[in-house]
Amino acid sequence: MDVLEKAKRGYLFFDGGCGTILQAAGLKAGELPERWNLEHSEVIEKLHYEYLCAGADILKTNTFGANSLKFPDEGELRSLIEGAFSNARRACERAGGERYVALDIGPLGKLLKPLGDLDFEDAYKIFKKTVDIGVDCGADLILVETMNDIYEAKAAVLAAKESGLRVFLTTAYDESGKLLTGADPRTVVAVAEGLGVDAVGINCSLGPDEMMGVVDGLCEYASVPVIVNPNAGLPRSEGGRTVYDVTPEKFAASMKIIAGKGARILGGCCGTTPAHIEKMREAVLGTEPKPLCEKEHTLISSYTHAVEFGRKCILIGERINPTGKKRFKEALRAGDMDYILGQGLEQADKGADVLDVNVGLPEIDEVRMMEETVTQLQAVCDLPLQIDTTDPAAMEKALRRYNGKPMINSVNGKEEVMAQVFPLAKKYGGLVVALTIDEDGIPETAEKRLEIARKIYERAEAYGIKKKDIIIDPLAMSISAQPDSGNITLRSLRLIHEELGGLTSLGVSNISFGLPKRELVNAAFFSMAMENGLSAAIMNPSSMEMMKSYKCYNALHGMDENCAEYIAFADTVSDAPVQAAAGEKKEKPSGAVQVEKEELRPLAEAVVRGLKDRAGGNGLARELLEMGLEPVEIIDGALIPALDAVGKGFEKGTMFLPQLLMSAEAAAAAFDVIKDWLKSSGAGQEIKGRMVLATVKGDVHDIGKNIVKVLLENYGYEVIDLGKDVEPELIVETAMKEGIKLVGLSALMTTTVPAMEETIKLLHERYPECSTVVGGAVMTPEYAKMIKADRYCKDAMDTVRFAEEFFKS
Amino acid sequence: MDSRVFTYIADAEKLVISEAETARYLGYSREGIAAAGNETLILAAIEKTRRLTAGKGCYGRYEVSYPEEGTVLLPWGEVRSRDLYRNLFPCPEIYVFAATIGAAFDRELKRLAYVSMAEAALLQAAGASAVEAVCDALNEKLERMAEAEGKRLRRRFSPGYGDLSLENQKGVFSLLTPARFIGLSLMDSLVMSPEKSVTAIIGIEDGTV
Incomplete structure (x- = not known):
């Protein structure tokens, strides 16, 4: 019987630990245990056999570290994996019964870029090689285990899935209930189910009692069966020997509780023995497994956290997009990644939950740019991303590289587009934005938009994509062109929400195209849309009007406990005086700067003191320009003397690196204001x-x-x-x-x-x-x-x- | 996983991240720290670092011998290093450890490099002090363990110190496999990731304290 089918019918048991037992049998520190598959095959076979006698249904092959990074000689790698399978198969034959042999794949011991130096595609290739050999050896399923980085897990699962075999994934959480690279159980479930794993779970690092919180998280969010393979507690050293504290009896008692939470594939990891598995099996088999059910949570994630749809409206920052933005287009053409990342970080700072990423321009290589932007953005920002492109190649590249489960923007009711996008969504996972357009264009009634939504759900299902992974965008069109369009969109939202129980998303600001003071209309429409069930808005989080709508809406609908978020937000709205960036002390003029004109002194002082907001933005530099001072006068008369004063102080040892840098940042903020001024007057800045x-x-x-x-x-x-x-x-x-x-x-x-x-x-x-x-x-x-x-x-x-x-x- | 390697988790609240050390990494003089604003800046960087720090270590205990003067037989092979020899001889055993403050710190540092280099420079210095603090805490634990057996520890010694080549990082990493225990990996360039991490060898000396 198919292993997943069997798991759906009842409990399934993994074997237990291997390392501990091999070390007791003489495996030296630093020695690679996979070599024992050939050198001491009898030891390995015996271990397998004992686990089978204890009642294990699934054996893990002794191939945890069998990869081309550790065994660069392909011949050796192949023979070690072949040895592993023949040991396991021999044990199964001796024990009889229906048993499964899982190709065991552990982590590579290297961190992936950008944290480490291993490229994602290289990791994928390494895993792929092991998978291919395992398939040749007749593996029944693949277990990717002990992963502590969700990105590495993704590379391994992608390679494993291509085999067509069932793929199980277990990750190692630390004492805080997270992977070492930050993901919590909800995030892992989002990514794992997105990639199509057949069962997801936890192994290693902790004993069963320390795992309870993680198991709760897994069982709450996972629709696939949950696997739990704990250690026999935490190891400690006693007279040079390693001791695990959890006895088979204690282990069995804890595993019974874990089974009661809903986990149904159970086994052990480090320190567990055949006795642990035997006792556990006895204890658990007396209980009825909790039924499996589809969990209706709609999740997307980055590498650290998940975002759930269907509660508060999710804010998707729209600023990483060249449409109608001259400066952004310039940055794309020049490959100015700093600017693009800056746009992302600013939106994160303003409260975006997700960032839309659209870097398409006809004259640039969008595939490369998309890949680069996604990778670099994820290196500095932990928000989930929405991959926004019409180029299928760019879409695939981004989805593959993305670390987490993204939003996919977009598909629509056209067959051709669905045939392009849905297979990608199925392979890599994602929440798909679906526009209510089809071959006939955008319908003029809400009912017809609803029809398209219904069709999209059906087609998605045929591709194996669940309804919860589709979010419908019923399209906001400008009210200046068509007076009724606001009503149609709002009605569409309500119908999709109420009749289909679907999620919805809107590019809110389209509603005001062609009107003056667009923000006012956008903000009002945003509130109305939320009232009609909007689940996510693509918007500008730096827009004060939009944020006002959002914060007030949540507070008014009881979605903001104690109005705490509203109050914190209100604080930022008051006309507070410009705050000092460094030190609260009232400082006297430093007197260190010589200025030619007295009106330049405040700016020079602001730079010396490193007050970025005061020098730049709407602060002093702008005031001076508005007073009619020439840009060059401001630069040579205030900024350069101030920088020189700080530079001299630094050289003399009276000022220090952070101060030097803060001054530099303040000056840069002032320069930016001047640059914009020069640009609007058509002049350029001199480059030295x-x-x-x-x-x-x-x-x-x-x-x-x-x-x-x-x-x-x-x-x-x-x-x-x-x-x-x-x-x-x-x-x-x-x-x-x-x-x-x-x-x-x-x-x-x-x-x-x-x-x-x-x-x-x-x-x-x-x-x-x-x-x-x-x-x-x-x-x-x-x-x-x-x-x-x-x-x-x-x-x-x-x-x-x-x-x-x-x-x- | 090698069950002879043990994990250590540092208590973030109790870590002593030195203000003076942080200032020193920034190139401050003693007087510089007291100058207006600096103290606040450094303290703020230290507090932020504390929040970002997930201090962890993993360690094992191994036998060691000395085939000849200036040569040490470590678990990963014979190593010629006068400085290490001087540091260890004649200890029959060593602890080898790897410690890190974790990946969240690196991410924040990367982010700050786009937002504010001033803050990045401050955080970088505080991070360097923080990993030292984690090492000190782990070192203290190992010391207590040794003392309980009536032994004492030599000063910790890291690959890259004196004439002990950085190549030994490879040996340390194949021995401890710290990626599995604390998420620490070694890049081909021999740089560790997360960046604020340390590996060290400590001699375990026989005899009373």
Whole structure:
């Protein structure tokens, strides 16, 4: 019988621990246990056999670490996995009965990018190799286990699913009930079920009693069977021996409670023995398994947390989108990732629950841009994303790379589009936004939009996508073009909500297209839409009017306990005076800045004190411009003298790095205001020089380089920042292509100094007219000379001084 | 999983993240700390770091021998290092540990690099102090365990110190497999991820305290 079918009918038992027993049999520290499949096959077979006699239905092969990262020799890898299966099969034959052999896949021991250095696709390929061999060996199912990073689990599950076999996933939670990379049980269930795993659960790290909270979480959200394979408690050392405290009897008692919570595939991990499994089986088999049922939670997730739909309206930030945004288009064309990420982080800060990501422009490579944006955004922001593209290739790339379960924007009632998008949604998982458009366009009545929604649900089901994973967008159209369109959309929302019990989403701001002061209309419409059942809004979280609607709506409908969120929000609405960014103390003028005109003094002081909001935004720089001062006057008369004063203080040791940086940020905020002013008047800003900055190959510490960049930009230099761990070739090519005269390199570790030397050597060979400046924790003037750098700079300020000197000559 | 490796979880509330150490990482002088605003900034960075810190370690206890002067036979092979030899000889056993403050800190640091480099620089320094604090706490636990057996510990010594090559990180990682216990992994460049992490070797000396 199919293993899942069997799990649906009743309890199913895994075997228990292996490592502990092998260590007792003589496995040395650091020795790879998979080698025992051939060297001590009798030990492995005996262990399997004992578990089967104890009543285990499923054996895990001894292949936890059998991957090409640990066994690069493919011949060896294959023979170890083959050995593992023949040991398990022999044991099954001896024991008789219906037994299953699961190809066991453990984590790779490396963190995936961006946290670590293993690329997602490389991880996938490594898992794929193990899976392929396991399939050749006749595995009955695949168990991906002990995963403590949901991203790595995703790579493994994708590879496993392609085998067509049943795939079980168990992850290792820590004492706080989360994976080491942050996901909670709800998040894991969202991702796992999205990827189509057949059973999901927990193993290792904790004993059964410490797992109760996680098991509750899994059973609350999982529609598939839940697996629980605990350790026999937490190990401790006693006279050099490892001891596990939970006896078979205690283990069995706890597992009975766990079965009562709804888990139905049960077994053990480290420290458990055949006796644990036998006792557990006896205890559990006397009870009736809790029935399996479909859980109606609609979840999406990032790598740390899930967002649930159907309660409060979910806010989806719309700002990462070039439509109608000149500045954003420019950023896309220039590949200005800082700007794009900045848009994301700002929306996160303003209270978005999800970020929409649309980076399509006809003249750019959308597939590459989408992949890059999703990856980089996820490195700095933990909100779930909504992948927004009409390009199926970009969609697939993004869904594959995405760390979590995303929203997919969008599908509609056209057969062709559904045939494109639904298979992707089925493979990778996601909550699909479905627009009520079909081959005939957008219907003019709510009833017809409802019909399309109904059709989409049906088609989705045929592709194996559940109704809870579809969210209908009945489309907001401008009331300036068609006076009744507001009514039609609102009625559609209500019908979908009430008649179909469906979730809904809207691009709210479309309603006001063509009208003045659009925010006013948007905000009113937003409240009305929520009243008619709207589940999610694609909107601008920086819009005060929209946020007012949202906060008030929740408070008025009793969805804001003690009105706490409303009160916190109201605090930010009051016309509070500009707050000081640093230190609350009232400071006297520092007197350190010499200014030519008295009216420039407040700005210079604000920069010296690092008051970003006061210097930039609607603050002092703008006031001065509005007073009629020339941009150049403000820059040369206030900003540069202030920066110099702070720079001198830093060099003398009276001011310190954070202050230097805060001043730099304040000045940058003022520069931004001036830049916008210049742009609107058609003038450009003078650039003093252009540099390439990079942290060399092999080095991932880039904080020092980033500090240098901030200061250089402040002083009017254009910086092409190549990031960290940069190949020498890329540095040289960029410098040549851009006609750069000065390249700055940083290295933090002694081991990466050779990479710096190699970069300089290559630069000398291919582009001798370019100079180099180097710095970083391990650099010294002597080292710099040795590797033939033109200049060593001890810190960021020193680099600025050198640049001033260099570009003057 | 190797059941001879043990996990240690640090109590975030009790971690002593040093203000002076944090200031030192930022390049402050002693007087600098007291200057206006600096103390508040550093304390705020330390508190934020404490919230982001999930201090964890894993460790094992192993035999060690000395084939000749300047050479130590570690569980992962023979290593030539005068400095390590001096530090360990003639201890018959060692503890090997890996400790980290976790991935949440790295993520916040990455985010801040886009939002405010000033805050990033402050947090970076506090994070460096925090991982030292986790190491100190773990070290103390190991010390108590050794004392209970009437033994005492030498000072901890990390790959990369003195003439002990960073290559030894590979040995430490294959021995402890810290990815499984504390989510710590070693990149090909021998840099650890999460970034604020430490590995160390500690000699266990026979004899009374």
